[in-house]
Amino acid sequence: MEDTTGTAPKSESELLKIIIFSFGFKHGVPVDANMLFDVRFLPNPYWQENLRPMSGRDREVSDYVVGSEQGRRFFELLRPLVNFVGEQSAATKKEFRIGIGCTGGRHRSVTVVEALKQNLEQDQSIELVVFHRDIDKNGH
Numbered sequence: 001m002e003d004t005t006g007t008a009p010k011s012e013s014e015l016l017k018i019i020i021f022s023f024g025f026k027h028g029v030p031v032d033a034n035m036l037f038d039v040r041f042l043p044n045p046y047w048q049e050n051l052r053p054m055s056g057r058d059r060e061v062s063d064y065v066v067g068s069e070q071g072r073r074f075f076e077l078l079r080p081l082v083n084f085v086g087e088q089s090a091a092t093k094k095e096f097r098i099g100i101g102c103t104g105g106r107h108r109s110v111t112v113v114e115a116l117k118q119n120l121e122q123d124q125s126i127e128l129v130v131f132h133r134d135i136d137k138n139g140h
Contacts, residue, residue, distance in 0.1 A: 015125065015126055015127045016086060016089060016090040016093065016094065016095070016096060016125070016126050016127070017094060017095040017096070017126070017127040017128075017129060018082075018086055018095075018096050018098065018120065018126050018127070018128055018129070019095065019096070019097045019098070019129040019130075019131075020097075020098045020100065020113050020116055020117065020120075020128070020129070020130050021033075021097070021098070021099055021100070021113065021130065021131045021132065021133055022056070022099075022100050022101070022102075022105055022109035022110045022112070022113045022131075022132045022133060022134070022135065023099055023100070023101045023105045023109060023133040023134050024101065024102060024103060024104040024105025024106065024109070024133075024134040024137065025038070025040070025101050025102070025103060025105075026103055026104055026105075027104075027105060027133070027134045027137055029101070030097075030099045030133070032097060033097045033098065033099035034089075034093075034096050034097050034098065035085065035096075035097075035098045035099070036098075036099045036100075036101065037078070037098070037099070037100045037101070037112070038101055038102075039074070039100055039101065039102050039108045039109055039112050040101075040102050040103055040108070041070065042065050042068065042070055042071050042074065042102070042108045042112075043064060043065060043068045043070065043071070043108075044102075044103070044107065044108065045061045045064050045065060045107040045108070046103070046104070046106075046107055048064065051064060051107070054107075055106050055107065055110055055132075055135055056106065056107050056108065056109065056110025056111035056112075056113070056114060056132075056135075057110060057114060057135075061107055061110075061111055062111045062114065062115070065107065065108050065111040065112070066111055066112070066115050071111075074112075075112070075115055078112070078116070079116070079119055082098065082116060082120070086126060090125070090126075098116075100112045100113050100116075104134065104137065105132070105133060105134030105135060105137065106134065106135050106137075109132075110132050110135055113130060113132065114130075117130045
């Protein structure tokens with residue numbers, strides 16, 4: 001989200017705070033999100049015995065999810081959408097919350113949040129906050 005207005009850089013208190021978090025639908029849908037994405041259509045590492053004990057923070061899980069054809073295509077579409085919504089929200093909001101959910105909140109949603117984090121963390125026009133609500137909860 002580049003500043004093309006030629007104005008002075010915003011102070012940290014003036015930056016749009018984008019909060020991106022993962023969650024598991026089975027643990028409840030968050031009510032405080034401005035935008036929700038359901039990523040249960042992506043390949044599920046839970047069904048791969050070697051990946052099940054890992055989380056979306058692990059490279060093998062990330063490669064399995066985001067490296068899949070569906071994962072690559074989804075992320076190609078998600079990045080510009082998040083950038084656009086962030087740019088538009090900056091004029092009227094101080095905070096924008098994006099929830100990304102899968103079944104349990106441990107694999108797919110975490111992977112997508114971490115990929116978005118890598119994409120957005122160099123953006124000086126936002127304050128980025130990332131967390132994983134259900135990553136340590138048991139079960140699928």
